[in-house]
Amino acid sequence: MSDQQVLIEFDNVQKVYPNGTVGLKDINLKLYKGEFVAVVGLSGAGKSTLLRTINRMHDITGGDLKVNGQSIVGYKGKNLRNLRRSIGMIFQDFNLVNRSSVRRNVLSGRVGYYSTWKSSLGLFSAEDKKRAVQALDRVNMTEKIYTRVDQLSGGQQQRVAIARALMQDPQIMLADEPIASLDPLTTTAVMDDLLNLNKELGITVLANLHSVPLAMKYADRIVGLRDGQLVYDKPIAEVKEEDFEGIYTKAGVEGGALNG
Amino acid sequence: MTNKVKNNWARHSWIFWGILVLLFYLWSIMGLNFSGLQESAGEVSKSIVEGLFHPDWGYFYDGSGEDLFSLIIQTLAIAFLGTFVSAILSVPFAFWAARAAKENKFHLRSTSGKFVLVLIRTFPELVLAIMFIKAVGPGSFAGVLAVSIHSIGMLGKLFAEAIENMDRGSEEAIQSAGGNKADMWILATMPTIMPEFLSFTLYRFEIAVRSASILGMVGAGGIGTPLLFAIQTRNWPRVGIILLGIIVMVTVIDYISGTIRKKLV
Amino acid sequence: MDNDLLPKRPFMQKYHVKGIGYSVLFLFLLWGSSIMTGVEWGEFFTNLDQFFDLLGRMAHPAWEYTNIVIQPIAETIQMALIGTTIGTLIAIPFSILAARNLIKNSVVRGIIRFILNLVRTIPDLLLAALFVAIVGIGATAGVWTLAVFSFGMISKLFYETIETIDEEPLEALRAAGANNTQVVVFAVIPQVLNSFVSYFLYTFEINVRASTVLGYLGAGGIGVYLQRSLSSFRYDQTAVIVLAILLVVIVIDAVSNNLRERLQ
Numbered sequence: 001m002s003d004q005q006v007l008i009e010f011d012n013v014q015k016v017y018p019n020g021t022v023g024l025k026d027i028n029l030k031l032y033k034g035e036f037v038a039v040v041g042l043s044g045a046g047k048s049t050l051l052r053t054i055n056r057m058h059d060i061t062g063g064d065l066k067v068n069g070q071s072i073v074g075y076k077g078k079n080l081r082n083l084r085r086s087i088g089m090i091f092q093d094f095n096l097v098n099r100s101s102v103r104r105n106v107l108s109g110r111v112g113y114y115s116t117w118k119s120s121l122g123l124f125s126a127e128d129k130k131r132a133v134q135a136l137d138r139v140n141m142t143e144k145i146y147t148r149v150d151q152l153s154g155g156q157q158q159r160v161a162i163a164r165a166l167m168q169d170p171q172i173m174l175a176d177e178p179i180a181s182l183d184p185l186t187t188t189a190v191m192d193d194l195l196n197l198n199k200e201l202g203i204t205v206l207a208n209l210h211s212v213p214l215a216m217k218y219a220d221r222i223v224g225l226r227d228g229q230l231v232y233d234k235p236i237a238e239v240k241e242e243d244f245e246g247i248y249t250k251a252g253v254e255g256g257a258l259n260g
Numbered sequence: 261m262t263n264k265v266k267n268n269w270a271r272h273s274w275i276f277w278g279i280l281v282l283l284f285y286l287w288s289i290m291g292l293n294f295s296g297l298q299e300s301a302g303e304v305s306k307s308i309v310e311g312l313f314h315p316d317w318g319y320f321y322d323g324s325g326e327d328l329f330s331l332i333i334q335t336l337a338i339a340f341l342g343t344f345v346s347a348i349l350s351v352p353f354a355f356w357a358a359r360a361a362k363e364n365k366f367h368l369r370s371t372s373g374k375f376v377l378v379l380i381r382t383f384p385e386l387v388l389a390i391m392f393i394k395a396v397g398p399g400s401f402a403g404v405l406a407v408s409i410h411s412i413g414m415l416g417k418l419f420a421e422a423i424e425n426m427d428r429g430s431e432e433a434i435q436s437a438g439g440n441k442a443d444m445w446i447l448a449t450m451p452t453i454m455p456e457f458l459s460f461t462l463y464r465f466e467i468a469v470r471s472a473s474i475l476g477m478v479g480a481g482g483i484g485t486p487l488l489f490a491i492q493t494r495n496w497p498r499v500g501i502i503l504l505g506i507i508v509m510v511t512v513i514d515y516i517s518g519t520i521r522k523k524l525v
Numbered sequence: 526m527d528n529d530l531l532p533k534r535p536f537m538q539k540y541h542v543k544g545i546g547y548s549v550l551f552l553f554l555l556w557g558s559s560i561m562t563g564v565e566w567g568e569f570f571t572n573l574d575q576f577f578d579l580l581g582r583m584a585h586p587a588w589e590y591t592n593i594v595i596q597p598i599a600e601t602i603q604m605a606l607i608g609t610t611i612g613t614l615i616a617i618p619f620s621i622l623a624a625r626n627l628i629k630n631s632v633v634r635g636i637i638r639f640i641l642n643l644v645r646t647i648p649d650l651l652l653a654a655l656f657v658a659i660v661g662i663g664a665t666a667g668v669w670t671l672a673v674f675s676f677g678m679i680s681k682l683f684y685e686t687i688e689t690i691d692e693e694p695l696e697a698l699r700a701a702g703a704n705n706t707q708v709v710v711f712a713v714i715p716q717v718l719n720s721f722v723s724y725f726l727y728t729f730e731i732n733v734r735a736s737t738v739l740g741y742l743g744a745g746g747i748g749v750y751l752q753r754s755l756s757s758f759r760y761d762q763t764a765v766i767v768l769a770i771l772l773v774v775i776v777i778d779a780v781s782n783n784l785r786e787r788l789q
Contacts, residue, residue, distance in 0.1 A: 085438035095429030112438020
């Protein structure tokens with residue numbers, strides 16, 4: 001694996017919230033270009049925090065974090081904007097504007113490429129309008145382009161959210177519990193979409209998942225967090241289901257996962 | 261020991277509350293000077309009811325601009341324009357008063373904003389109307405100004421609550437795509453919150469229609485002026501037709517506004 | 526080529542016919558309203574000095590007037606309490622008759638609801654003017670005004686509450702052979718009592734606010750003094766009255782809110 005290009009590098013990353021809660025502790029982790037990595041762990045283990053440090057939605061309080069070999073910790077203004085637009089993100093609750101059309105939502109993903117006055121007046125270029133159609137086509141949602149988001153099912157909404165993230169032309173896709181609000185059938189559709197982005201467009205995917213079986217089905221590599229610490233990191237070929245007892249039960253501190 | 265005291269208190273506290281309420285009522289009844297009914301009360305009531313059943317239809321429209329129809333329209337215009345101005349003015353007040361994070365009960369900015377809104381809400385609208393009459397003279401413009409300012413108290417509060425309860429997810433999404441504060445505001449906050457703002461504004465419009473119909477009693481335009489005049493001159497058929505006019509106006513506006521609000525949310 | 530992927534939009538949607546139509550209608554209404562009300566913002570801003578002169582005079586309250594204000598303020602609260610109580614007592618039978626789950630006869634319900642809707646459309650000051658004409662100047666007119674006003678409001682709140690109650694206890698009692706009165710006493714009242722008290726307090730709050738201005742038309746309370754000070758241009762006295770109203774309303778709201786929270 002060392003011959004692959006390192007895309008994201010956590011170097012002894014710490015995150016303590018203003019109220020004293022420890023979010024992340026001593027994280028050392030390298031993510032390679034083109035990987036599909038699943039992050040597993042209990043809720044509150046720091047999975048969301050881990051994802052959000054990469055696009056600086058959360059600032060880290062110690063250590064260093066590099067994307068493409070550059071430290072992003074001190075990024076401000078234009079640098080931060082460029083970093084964020086190169087990283088797509090999808091969320092558990094989709095985070096779409098429910099009362100706007102699918103088209104408007106998808107176009108808003110392009111916001112990082114426009115000045116505020118242009119994006120606010122809806123002055124998106126013809127090229128980007130075409131790009132929106134293509135993005136929707138990739139998730140099989142073109143026929144819903146003029147529909148209002150609140151008339152779509154949960155699975156359809158998540159696919160619109162993926163299309164919105166695609167508008168950013170991202171190098172990395174962060175998926176924060178993308179299927180936690182979905183039923184099993186739509187879960188498969190959304191996960192397949194993510195896998196397609198990974199395999200066909202070469203986008204690096206980092207997804208928080210609750211379900212270990214799903215992680216094993218889709219990911220190239222599984223990373224486990226517990227209480228803000230990295231407790232597991234294995235390529236899929238070496239992963240065994242029993243490993244996760246340590247991550248999913250508080251009592252299993254000495255379990256196999258830690259020693260593995 | 262304390263437990264027993266507590267138990268006793270819990271069991272018998274209703275006696276304390278009962279006596280308190282009783283005293284409050286006694287104080288009220290003793291304090292009020294019930295003048296008793298005037299001798300003419302029955303007669304006047306009869307005339308009012310008669311007037312209501314024999315309204316002065318001639319007043320409905322006579323082309324003078326001082327008839328019921330014109331003044332009802334003017335009343336609606338006062339309410340409409342006043343509510344519109346108020347809705348715009350309420351937005352900055354709402355952001356002033358809205359709490360950013362749920363956990364802080366006290367916050368200097370939001371608490372002071374909420375307090376200002378309480379003051380505006382409690383300041384009597386009639387007094388406001390009289391103050392504006394001093395500034396711009398009697399007439400409907402003073403009514404518009406009174407509605408504009410007074411409504412901020414309620415709209416600002418409702419807007420602030422809507423902001424506090426809104427789903428912040430879409431803002432996060434815009435930010436994570438590289439948007440700045442202004443982008444978040446225009447692409448996420450506004451479209452999320454607009455329907456609620458509109459719905460509250462319509463609701464406030466329903467109330468404004470009622471108050472605009474009485475602001476005329478102090479000279480601030482609308483149907484209130486001829487109504488008070490008709491009551492004072494005991495012109496009951498005239499009172500009857502105006503009362504009918506107000507009832508129909510309020511009912512129709514409530515219906516239309518209610519229908520639109522149902523569609524919005 | 527990408528356009529082939531897209532569904533066809535109907536004409537109305539493609540050119541935003543509805544949105545543009547509503548916007549035009551809205552602008553037309555705004556324009557019409559401005560004409561109707563003779564709005565002149567220029568006039569407002571040129572006369573702003575008069576407005577501020579008035580505010581300036583109000584900024585120096587005549588504190589010695591405070592003693593005179595206390596009694597009418599008390600009267601205002603008394604009017605509100607008695608008015609709300611009378612209104613509530615009348616509202617209870619009406620709300621039972623208007624509740625869908627208690628009265629199956631839709632004609633009775635329809636008539637009752639129609640009356641309630643009519644009552645609710647009448648603004649409070651209009652009622653005050655009418656009652657002053659009927660019973661004469663004084664607090665009695667105020668009490669009747671508030672009674673009718675709160676009757677309209679409370680009836681609606683009450684029947685909506687009754688309609689949300691749990692039906693099973695009612696059925697159980699009916700099955701046991703209870704008549705309608707017994708059903709109301711043993712199954713309805715225990716379920717709605719807390720909400721009723723809470724709504725009573727809420728209406729009381731609103732009536733305290735309303736009663737402060739009723740006196741403007743002669744219906745008793747602090748409003749009488751408000752009118753007197755305004756018509757004699759004693760804005761320093763007006764300021765004291767407004768402050769007293771603010772204080773009373775805020776205190777009553779706080780107490781009532783506290784009690785309502787306890788009831789839940």
